[in-house]
Amino acid sequence: MMQHLKIVLENKVRVIVITRPIGDFKDKNTSALQGALDLLKVAGVSLVFKSNIHQKYAVIDQRIVWYGSINLLSFGSAEERSCGLIAQTLLTN
Known part of the structure; x- marks a missing residue:
């Protein structure tokens, strides 16, 4: 999926991901989640963190x-x- 995101970001499309902060997840999941968030951020995706969401x-x-x-x-x-x-x-x- 990252190759598709990179294409749209190169075309000046604004991509925002809203998710819960790392601390809201179980410890066993935080390493993989942090890696995914780092990939998104490096690609140019804006990250917004909000607790208590599931939408x-x-x-x-x-x-x-x-x-x-x-x-x-x-x-x-x-x-x-x-x-x-x-x-x-x-x-x-």
Whole structure:
């Protein structure tokens, strides 16, 4: 996936990942998570950390929203649900 992110970042697309801080995860997961976050940061992805979140959504071009139980940054065999919305304008919050 990093090769795809690098292409869009080279084309001046702004990518922001909002996730929980490292301290919010179990110790056994922190090493792998820190490695992934470091890769994203070096590639030019903006990272925002917020505690107590579990929402999964993607905002594209400030008007398309994908929202649901789908894990947008992973590949698994679990059944997932998502919904796509297109809006004329979205709030910036």
